[in-house]
Amino acid sequence: MRSRLVPFVLVGGAGTATHFLTALLLANLTTLSGILSNFGGFSAAVLISYFGHARLTFRTELDHQFHFPRFVLAAGCGLILSTALTWITYDQMGRPFWQAMALVAVTVPVLTYLLLAGWVFVQKTHRGQDLWIGGLISALCGGAVLWLFWGDLLSHDVIWYLFATERWLGGEALFTDLVEINPPLNFYYTVPAIWLSQASGLLPESAQYVVFAWVYTLVLLVSWWVIGAKQTLTLPRRIVFQLLVAVALIVPAYGNLIQRDHLFLVLVTPWVLALLPPKEPDNSARIYYLSALAALGICLKPHFLVLPILVTLGALIRDRDWRCIFSPSNRVMFVIGVLYVLFVALVHPAYFSKIVPHARYTYDSFSAGSGVVIGRVLIVALVGLIGFAAARIGNKTSSAPVILLVVTLAGLSSYLLQWTGFRYQMIPFVGFLMLGFSWFIVDPGMRRFPLGIVVIVLVILVQTNLLRGKYANPTAVALAEWITGAKSVNVLTSFVSFGPVTAHLAKAQWASSYSTIWQVPGAVNKLEKTDCSIEWEACAALQEILVQTRDDVIDDLMAFRPDALIVDKNSGYFDTPNFDWMAFFATNPAFDQIMTGYRLEAVSDRFDIWRLK
Numbered sequence: 001m002r003s004r005l006v007p008f009v010l011v012g013g014a015g016t017a018t019h020f021l022t023a024l025l026l027a028n029l030t031t032l033s034g035i036l037s038n039f040g041g042f043s044a045a046v047l048i049s050y051f052g053h054a055r056l057t058f059r060t061e062l063d064h065q066f067h068f069p070r071f072v073l074a075a076g077c078g079l080i081l082s083t084a085l086t087w088i089t090y091d092q093m094g095r096p097f098w099q100a101m102a103l104v105a106v107t108v109p110v111l112t113y114l115l116l117a118g119w120v121f122v123q124k125t126h127r128g129q130d131l132w133i134g135g136l137i138s139a140l141c142g143g144a145v146l147w148l149f150w151g152d153l154l155s156h157d158v159i160w161y162l163f164a165t166e167r168w169l170g171g172e173a174l175f176t177d178l179v180e181i182n183p184p185l186n187f188y189y190t191v192p193a194i195w196l197s198q199a200s201g202l203l204p205e206s207a208q209y210v211v212f213a214w215v216y217t218l219v220l221l222v223s224w225w226v227i228g229a230k231q232t233l234t235l236p237r238r239i240v241f242q243l244l245v246a247v248a249l250i251v252p253a254y255g256n257l258i259q260r261d262h263l264f265l266v267l268v269t270p271w272v273l274a275l276l277p278p279k280e281p282d283n284s285a286r287i288y289y290l291s292a293l294a295a296l297g298i299c300l301k302p303h304f305l306v307l308p309i310l311v312t313l314g315a316l317i318r319d320r321d322w323r324c325i326f327s328p329s330n331r332v333m334f335v336i337g338v339l340y341v342l343f344v345a346l347v348h349p350a351y352f353s354k355i356v357p358h359a360r361y362t363y364d365s366f367s368a369g370s371g372v373v374i375g376r377v378l379i380v381a382l383v384g385l386i387g388f389a390a391a392r393i394g395n396k397t398s399s400a401p402v403i404l405l406v407v408t409l410a411g412l413s414s415y416l417l418q419w420t421g422f423r424y425q426m427i428p429f430v431g432f433l434m435l436g437f438s439w440f441i442v443d444p445g446m447r448r449f450p451l452g453i454v455v456i457v458l459v460i461l462v463q464t465n466l467l468r469g470k471y472a473n474p475t476a477v478a479l480a481e482w483i484t485g486a487k488s489v490n491v492l493t494s495f496v497s498f499g500p501v502t503a504h505l506a507k508a509q510w511a512s513s514y515s516t517i518w519q520v521p522g523a524v525n526k527l528e529k530t531d532c533s534i535e536w537e538a539c540a541a542l543q544e545i546l547v548q549t550r551d552d553v554i555d556d557l558m559a560f561r562p563d564a565l566i567v568d569k570n571s572g573y574f575d576t577p578n579f580d581w582m583a584f585f586a587t588n589p590a591f592d593q594i595m596t597g598y599r600l601e602a603v604s605d606r607f608d609i610w611r612l613k
Contacts, residue, residue: 004057008113011052015045046075058121065235067120073136074115078108080143133235134224134242141246142217146209149257154205155424155471156501158258160515162204163500165190175350179514179552181359184348185299185340186260205504212258215266220246222270222293229286230278237442244438244458245269251465252430255472259424260300261414265431267297268307271329272432275311275403276439291332298333299340303417304428307410308333314406318399358545361538362522366573368421376421377412377429380461384408384433387457391440394450398443404436434461473501479566480505482602482609486563490556492581493568494521502566511560512553519549520584521573528575550588557594565598565610 022044050071054060060067119132154162164178165187172178174187190208197207223245227238249269253262271294274280280287298304308330315324324330344351388408391401411429418425437458440446446454479502483489488509491499496516503510523542532539557565571579585591595610602609 004117007056008053011049011057012109012112014052015049018045018048042079046072049075053116054121058116060121069133069235069239070120071116073133073140074112074120076140077115077136078112080140081111082108130228131221131225133239134221134228137239137242137246138217138220138224141220141243142213145216145250146213149209149470150206152470153473153501153505154208155256155259156473156476156497156499157260157424157515158208159205159504160496160500160510161186161190162193162208163503163510164515166194166204169194173350174348175355177513179355181355181363181518182260182301183299183351184344186263189263208258216249219249219266219269219293222290223273226270226273226280226286226290227276229280230276232278233442233444237444241438241442244441245273245435247462248431248434248438251462252427252434253424254465255468255470256424256427257471259427261425261427264297264300264304264414265411265428268294268304269431269435270294272407272435275407277399277403287328288332291329292336294329295333295336299337301414301418303414305337306413306417307407307428310406310410310413314403318402357541358519361526361542361545362519364522366518366522367419372421373416373419376423377415377426380426380430380433380464381412383457383460387433387437387440387454390450390453390457391436391443391446394440394447394454395443395445398445400439400443401436404432404439408432408436430461430465434458437461473497473505476502476505479607479609482607483508483564483566483611486611488560488562489564489566490553490560490562491566491568492517492553492585493566494518494571494573494579495568498566498568506564508563509560511562512556514553514556517549517553517581519545521571521579523549524579525573525575546584550585554585554588554590554594558590561597561612563612567608567610568606569608570606 022040026040050068053071054062054067164180168174168178168187169191174180174184180187193204193208193211196202196211197204200207202210220242224238224242227233227241233241249266250257252265253259256262271290274287274290280290294308298307312324312327312330315327316322388401388405395401408429411432415425415429437454440454441451441458476498479491479498483502483506486506486508488511489503489506490511491502493499494517496518499512499514499516500510523545527539527542527546530539530542567581569578569581571581597613598610599613600608601611
């Protein structure tokens with residue numbers, strides 16, 4: 001080690017000097033910005049350090065395809081570590097800046113030396129199965145996502161799950177004390193975030209970001225493992241593909257991170273990649289693991305079953321072999337799906353006895369018109385079709401375009417089957433498009449001109465999603481400002497985007513068993529259209545739903561006595577606008593008695609704000 005120490009220091013000093021001088025020259029002699037000049041200096045320093053350490057410090061016979069990607073990753077790790085140490089020591093702990101720099105000066109060279117000596121400048125072994133590179137890339141991408149979204153507002157659906165899961169773990173029962181239309185799986189997926197929050201002191205939303213970053217990192221690593229086992233891509237192509245996969249799993253959900261549709265995309269991705277040629281052998285143990293992981297995503301919504309169904313139909317048409325119906329993947333997914341349904345029936349029987357009957361009568365009120373549903377997805381579908389056509393022309397011998405087209409159609413079908421027009425339900429469709437185009441870009445057999453078209457299409461998709469921005473909810477922000485100081489809040493509305501997220505922003509308790517009063521619009525709409533003299537049984541069922549929902553909300557008002565009660569005077573999903581919530585609840589005399597304890601504090605065109613006297 002002593003013989004390496006002096007060259008290591010000298011080469012490191014040369015790299016630092018190169019970084020400084022190159023950045024200085026670029027900043028003064030060109031029109032580049034400071035950030036780009038610094039990046040140019042960093043890039044030059046990487047090259048000097050790479051050849052210097054290889055020739056002088058470690059005296060390695062270089063294989064650039066093997067050693068250079070590792071060196072770049074090692075340099076990136078040093079950069080991230082120095083940034084993290086500075087942020088923690090200076091920004092978070094408030095220590096003097098020189099102490100942060102001293103810590104960086106000690107730790108980063110040690111880390112760099114260990115990586116260079118033990119991992120970068122070593123003899124190449126198991127190039128096709130090397131998980132180190134994939135692990136580093138995956139960890140860096142996971143850290144980047146955590147940094148990018150840290151402190152940002154989670155979407156209203158995710159906020160509701162955080163509130164409800166914490167209350168569930170505190171003893172309240174799902175689907176009776178906490179009324180949710182969706183199956184219980186996502187409550188279980190939210191448990192680790194609540195546990196982490198309680199153990200670490202992190203805010204629940206921060207803990208949710210940490211848990212997702214870990215899952216995202218693991219999925220990326222598994223994806224690297226899957227592609228490496230195929231041994232069809234060189235190492236540089238694998239690295240490019242890994243980075244593109246990382247982008248494809250985040251950009252479609254840029255404004256709706258950790259939604260159920262997003263989790264579905266993330267969890268099924270390794271299984272989708274295993275479908276690419278050469279296909280994973282049926283007798284491979286890997287396919288069982290990947291199918292189980294995919295099933296954990298598919299079970300989030302029944303609409304997601306369309307993915308294995310269409311993949312099986314595609315294989316049946318392509319291979320004309322009915323045995324594909326009983327493939328290992330389908331068997332694993334079927335068993336897990338059946339076990340999940342049995343689990344819900346045994347552990348959460350109220351879901352089937354209470355929630356499903358209510359949803360059958362009322363949930364179609366959330367359906368949108370064909371103009372909204374089709375219009376929202378049409379341009380994306382046309383752009384995607386251009387990309388797939390180019391890929392097919394670019395490599396006519398590969399089966400990958402057809403396989404990925406089937407997967408993408410499954411993503412589109414899951415959106416259309418839900419028929420609400422909610423943008424977050426497009427996440428699987430857009431994500432599968434991006435995964436497909438990512439594969440086409442690194443396909444060695446792809447011709448240049450079609451490849452250029454695919455790249456342009458992918459850039460358009462990425463740019464379009466990024467331009468929409470991260471999740472924002474200005475209405476909830478305004479409501480939270482109106483109720484400043486309230487310790488608990490309830491919102492009488494049919495929009496989930498106005499409820500728990502307002503409580504979260506106001507740092508208040510969500511004082512309701514419901515995320516939104518979702519049963520009422522459908523029941524009211526159907527009663528308006530139904531001839532109750534003929535269909536009296538249906539009308540009786542609808543009236544029962546309305547009465548039960550009304551009484552549940554009133555019970556919440558009596559139990560929680562929220563400091564703030566917000567009334568939405570223009571709730572959505574009603575066929576007749578301006579539904580009067582106050583009149584609806586006043587049909588129970590207890591409501592008028594409750595309201596004697598409140599005063600009307602603020603009025604707008606949209607909301608009435610009541611505060612506890």
